[in-house]
Amino acid sequence: xxxxxxxxxxxxxxxINALNGISFSIEPGEQVAIVGQNGAGKTTLARHLNGxxxxxxxxxxxxxxxxxxxSVAKLASRVGYVFQNPDEQLFCKTVGVEVAFxxxxxxxxxxxxxxxxxxxxxxxxxxxxxxxxxxxxxxxGRKMVALASIISMDTPIVIFDEPTxxxxxxxVARIASVIAHLRKHGKxxxxxxxxxxxxxxxxxxxxxxxxxxxxxxxSANEVLGQQEILARTYVDPPQLTRLGIRLGIPGTIRSxxxxxxxxxxxxxxx
Ligand SMILES: Nc1ncnc2c1ncn2[C@@H]1O[C@H](COP(=O)(O)OP(=O)(O)OP(=O)(O)O)[C@@H](O)[C@H]1O
Ligand SMILES: [Mg+2]
Numbered sequence: 001x002x003x004x005x006x007x008x009x010x011x012x013x014x015x016i017n018a019l020n021g022i023s024f025s026i027e028p029g030e031q032v033a034i035v036g037q038n039g040a041g042k043t044t045l046a047r048h049l050n051g052x053x054x055x056x057x058x059x060x061x062x063x064x065x066x067x068x069x070x071s072v073a074k075l076a077s078r079v080g081y082v083f084q085n086p087d088e089q090l091f092c093k094t095v096g097v098e099v100a101f102x103x104x105x106x107x108x109x110x111x112x113x114x115x116x117x118x119x120x121x122x123x124x125x126x127x128x129x130x131x132x133x134x135x136x137x138x139x140x141g142r143k144m145v146a147l148a149s150i151i152s153m154d155t156p157i158v159i160f161d162e163p164t165x166x167x168x169x170x171x172v173a174r175i176a177s178v179i180a181h182l183r184k185h186g187k188x189x190x191x192x193x194x195x196x197x198x199x200x201x202x203x204x205x206x207x208x209x210x211x212x213x214x215x216x217x218x219s220a221n222e223v224l225g226q227q228e229i230l231a232r233t234y235v236d237p238p239q240l241t242r243l244g245i246r247l248g249i250p251g252t253i254r255s256x257x258x259x260x261x262x263x264x265x266x267x268x269x270x
Contacts, residue, residue: 001028001063001078001156001188003049008058010044010212018044020212021058028156031179031189033199033220036209037234042192043084045209046159049190051075062157077106080150084161084192086134086142095121095137095145096130102153113152120152123178140171147178157188164195176202200224200238200254208233225252 003026010019018041026032034042047053048060051072060067062078080102083089092098099120103113121127124144129137134145143163150158160179164172172195179202182189193199199206199220206223208216210233216223224230224237227245236242237252244253249262 002026002061003157003188003190004059004061005048006059008045008048008060009056010041010048010053011056012044018212019048019055022209022212022214023058024207024214024217026188026190028188029183029186030205031183031203032191032205032207033203034190034192034207034209035194035196035199035233035235036215040209040233041212042209043161044212046081046161046190046192049157049159050079050081052081073105076102076153076155078155079157079159080153080155081159082146082150082161082163084165086139086146089146089149090134090142093133094131095126095134095148098134098145099126099148099152102149106153108154116152116154120148123151123181124148125174140167143167143171144174147175151178151182155187157190158182160189160191160193162192162194164193164198172198196224196235197238197240200241200252208235220254221252224254 006023008019008022011017022045036042044053048055048067051067054068062075067075090098092101100113100117103116121130124147126144126148134142137145163175179189204220206220207214208223208230215233216226216229224241227237230237238254240253240259244259244262247266249266253259253262
C-alpha cells in the first residue's frame with residue numbers, strides 16, 4: 001500500500017506554518033525513519049498520515065485513498081499510529097482488553113482477534129500481563145501495551161512516534177525486534193525519532209525534515225553521512241559514524257558490527 005505525499009502544506013489555526021511543501025512517496029513494505037530538530041514538523045506530518053490532520057493544501061494518499069475524503073475510522077484499517085506518550089493512547093482496564101480494542105473495532109472475526117492479540121502480546125512480552133491494568137505497569141510496560149494495541153490491528157502501515165524516548169536498552173532492543181517482525185511480514189513502518197543511533201541500526205531509508213520541508217531523503221548510508229547538511233536540522237550523525245569519521249574510516253558506519261569490520265581493515269593496513 002503506497003503512501004504518496006504531494007506538495008503538502010499545513011498551517012495550524014493561529015497561523016504557524018508547520019509543513020511547507022512536502023513531497024515524497026513510500027513504497028509498500030518500506031521502513032523509513034523521519035528525523036529532524038524539535039518543531040521540524042515530524043508529528044504534524046505523522047498526524048496527516050492517519051487523518052487526524054488534513055492538509056491546508058496539497059495531497060496525501062494512502063493506497064489511493066485521499067485522506068481528505070475518508071474518515072479517520074476508515075483510515076484506521078490501513079494506518080496504525082503508536083503515540084509518543086502511551087498515556088494519551090491507553091484507556092482500557094486491562095492489557096488484554098486494550099490490545100483487543102483495535103481489532104474489534106475493525107470488525108475482525110473473534111478467532112482472528114484472539115490470534116492477533118496473542119501474537120501482539122507475545123511479541124511485546126506481555127502475555128503474562130494480560131489481566132493487569134496498564135496503569136499498574138512501568139512506563140516501559142505501558143509503551144509495550146501501546147505498541148501491542150496497534151500491532152494487533154494488523155494494518156499494512158504502522159507509524160511510531162518517538163518509540164525509544166525514555167526507554168532502557170532492553171526495551172529499545174525489544175522495540176527493534178518488533179520492527180524487524182513487522183518488516184518480515186511486509187509492513188510499511190514509518191518511525192519518527194530523535195534517536196539517530198536507533199535510526200541507523202534499524203532503518204534503510206531516512207528522511208530529514210527541517211522547518212516543515214524535506215532536507216534530505218535517501219538511503220541511511222547516504223543521509224546519515226551528510227554531517228554538514230544534517231547540522232542544519234541539529235541532527236548529529238550516529239555516534240559510530242562520527243567516530244569512524246574521526247578515525248578516517250570512509251563511508252557511513254551504522255552498527256557495531258560494521259564498525260569492528262572497518263576498524264580491523266584500518267588497523268591491518270598499519
Ligand atoms: N497544536 C498546535 N498548535 C499550533 N502550533 C503547533 C501545534 N503543534 C505543533 N505546532 C507547531 O508546529 C510546528 C511543528 O511542530 P511538530 O510538533 O510537528 O514538530 P516535531 O518535529 O514533531 O517536534 P518535536 O521533535 O518537538 O516533537 C512547530 O512550530 C510547533 O510549534
Ligand atoms: Mg513531535
